[in-house]
Amino acid sequence: MSEFNSMEIDISETIQDIALKLVTEQMKNETSLSMVPNERTVFVLGSKGVGKSTLINRFLDRDDIPRPTLALEYSFGRRTASGQGAQKNICNVWELGSLVNSSQLIEVPIRSHGLATFAAVIMLDLSQPDRLWTDLECALNGLKQAIAKNYSSKDVSEMHTVMKQKIGADHVDLNTLEILPFPVMIVGGKYDVFQNIDSEVKKHVCRCLRSIAHTIGASLIFYTSKNASLSKITRDAINNLGFGSPSSPLKATVTDHNKPIVIPFGGDSWEKIGVTPTNSERIGIHYSAQIPQVGTETAVIPDDPAKDAGFKERVIDELRSQKDEELMRLLKDTEIRMKFEMVQ
Template identity: 50%
Template sequence: MSEVETIQEIAFKLMLEQNKNDKILNGTTEKTIFVLGSKGVGKSTMINNFLDKNEPLRTTPTLAIEYSYAKRTNSNGQSNQKLIGNIWELGSLANSNQLIDVPIKSHGSLENFSAVIMLNLAEPDKISLDLEAALQGLKNSFSNNFNDSEIRQFREKIIENEAYKNHPDIQTLEIMPCQVVILGGMYDQFENLNSEIKRHVIKFLRSISHTIGSSLIFYSSKIPSLAKTVRDIMSKLAFNSPLNPIRIQRIDYNEPIMINALSDTWEKIGVMPSNSERISIHYNTQIKQNKKTNDNSLKEVVTNPTNDVNFREAIIDDLRAMKDEELLRLIKHSDVKIKFDSFNLTNSPFNYLN
């Protein structure tokens, strides 16, 4: 007996079908960017900056997963091609296995799919765990949605690029089957850390980025030049803009790091060829990772999201208010009934406790 589809599953299929029809009719090109990583690092602020949203600074974290999009029209002389950039943001890496599947399922292919992993540079004792969780989550999701042959084809298509073919380290790398960018957030705080800690963090992130074939950029919303660079990177991922956002490579640990994918080498980093697992183990021996999370504080913050201005919905709020009033009347009626029954019981001639 086949399982009955839920309303959510039916709606999801209808959305995919509608998107497919729209692309056929309008000649629309779609790309998807999945932003995930450390909690509280500024993922929403970075996305809003790209979308030109002048929203007030959020006081609560993104709860689960959020969706937004950007549109452009590319005029090529004969027709106006619509470009759509779908942007998904994952609030927390904890218990997010099913949520990570959503952006990948909605896109249906890895050819025009990219992942932006944003890490908190100000917390070196959590970077390794956050990066490992993000990469493992992506890999698991790829396996859930594509077979080994499809993943191999996506990876081979990326490696067909001349920059990859001619790279001296290509045989030692674990190239991801989609485009990946690692953003080191909170750089304005990181630059004031101890020099030795900064060296360890940078060497670790350069090594992992090189291993998986990703770009590595340090970022802060408080530094205009870095904010503009990341905005340009998001534009390139969403709309394939021709300009390269990283015009000058920077590898000095006293400056914000800027490295294009496959521009680094093991020799430049100063380490022997390795894999992501051994790189993480080595980093963890230098900077012990703090496995404690802030899940409890998150629960406290979002105990009652109906009081949060970020979740205002006029129609839903009005209905909720009506139900709250109805509930209060029921509770009041129940309290009166309990007192009345208690009074009758106390004064009853059948009360043997008197």
Template identity: 30%
Template structure:
């Protein structure tokens, strides 16, 4: 029943919520909301994966900064639609500080990260992975540290959930430090290495995986550890013994200083594919100058501001020059010159 003082909009909103949140039996059904952050190699295919997951037939555009979109799915007929929030950070590793915007205390329990790495650029791959994952881990750990003070049960629940991905009898249990939230790593452009393109089948696999993260669909049970084929390995279903040592001579391995198997693999990988420097991976392009973000009113205001700033800069330089001349004049008058 409408309450006293309700406006027409209040009544309409309550009616929509009632229809969306009630199941076929009239009982209230909670709408599930999840968030997924896509990050990784520049032009690595992140937008394409998101569009395919949402079944949108659009031509993907380069993502320069941080973009947001959402999708809705019904778990069954006439059921309320769950909501998935999709975030995408562009620019490769140049915008690490933006990671803190989508991942917050409020959504950390239902958040997942998808790291997309371009396999056709091996000299950038490890550096991109390392910097993005470390920045994300640091930010999530700060959130968990806050939660341990304000809501320790939630913090413990999140940590235990990730630890459960690895069974205690797993041979690498003591060596693994689980990522604090669900993480999927996708190697994109695999089809470049084969004469017969397999990109469509791989995109369908990626789509099923993203739907699991975003909408809670059943997780794929397939596993593929054959390195001559596209790998598909759910968390906890591989091991260091299965992966084996890096492909290098025993004598070379003996000369490499590494504290963990991951460090050893990194040294061998970077010896084979010398990494580009971190500064080379920074995106120096100004997003404000990109045509896909053009907005007439905003651009006019920005141009006016730039003009004012330029004029102010010139005026400031003129003032500084005049002050310099006055100071120089004083100093000259105070100098004792040799009469000769």
């Protein structure tokens, strides 16, 4: 009745004319709605040199030769479902080159597209167990700080509810977890090297990653570009985050530390891992006690040393201020170009 009441009717029109006009108007509305792109965002961050660019290229079906990512890079994938008037699906893909002093850059993907369609892929270098926790902790802290700074507690609470449904509202461990308010997939890269590492070290690495993934409500996959099966599993999982298909990319769960780990959202438990309920801080402490971490001194360096009075230098500070302004202009230009490219 709403379409009928809002439409102007000529009294000379027949019932058939009015019906035809109603159907035409309804089809026009449905077509305009279907043309609105369905957007999602995938943010890839983690260990330097682990193969993030290669993974993104495979996800987007690109043959580009990977080059070092210096700061923050944006690209996107676009897919259109088959059928007339099918909706366009767009996946915004951001890649962070380095975790060092990256708090400003981490905020850009999170605030640019909204929390409801955001997902993070944290890629870690399994071939360097002595850096694994350092990189993981830095990535998680950066994401948590960006969320706290850019979203209200109401927004976060709503997304927590969504994530609880994703891992299972009836999960036995639900009340002991520190679930993040968006989907996270932890990818253990360079599995081809990791599989030859000492079995005891592999056991500690797997227990740590399974524990932290379970704690934050993430999925966990071990990956190498040199294995076609693992490449397909990982690509399907990112496709699910970016485009929603396939709906169930991780068909089987693998928890044996002597095999490549594959655990979907909500697919693990404290009992299966073999540990008592814990939190991310204790997980890190225990892992670092078993495998001492290098580079942990970077954790005590402030995000912006230039704000420390002990580092004051007028000329350098002026140059730094100029570079900060250039960075913000670059980020704005990137967002504008991104929006322009998506409507092409």
